[in-house]
Amino acid sequence: MNPFYHRIYKVVRRIPRGRVATYGVVARLAGHPGAARTVGWALAALPGEADVPWWRVINAAGRISLGGRDHGAVLQRALLLREGVKFAPAGGVGLTAFGWPAQAYESAAAAQTRAASSRRSRRLKGLRT
């Protein structure tokens, strides 16, 4: 297990129940600001039986990123709901309310609104618009 992954997992384990953190924040806390993608990679490598609350990690928009990859998105939403995390009608989580650490989202609220969702699909699998 690489130290990077270990750092990431350690940070994720620190996320309190009923709270969520973004990939970017986790990456920052893990000592690798900007390595948000790597966080996703690390979480994707989780066996599932690991003691890491991966479902508490979402993107900066406050949304679940799994999408159509698996049906994991449904599972993740269910797990979060079970912990008391409420989803907005739009399908997003209020990071200013459930984000952890809260101080990391005070100024990030504006950004999340703007970057609600972006070019994911096209660049992801070559799907053109």
Place this chain on the structure above:
DNA sequence: GCCATGACGTTCC
């Protein structure tokens, strides 16, 4: 060692 890919993020148009 270079190229392509991905559970992301921020900024510009």
Place this chain on the structure above:
DNA sequence: GGGAACGCCATGG
């Protein structure tokens, strides 16, 4: 408010 581009980092071929 939605879409497109660019940047970052680690992994796999």
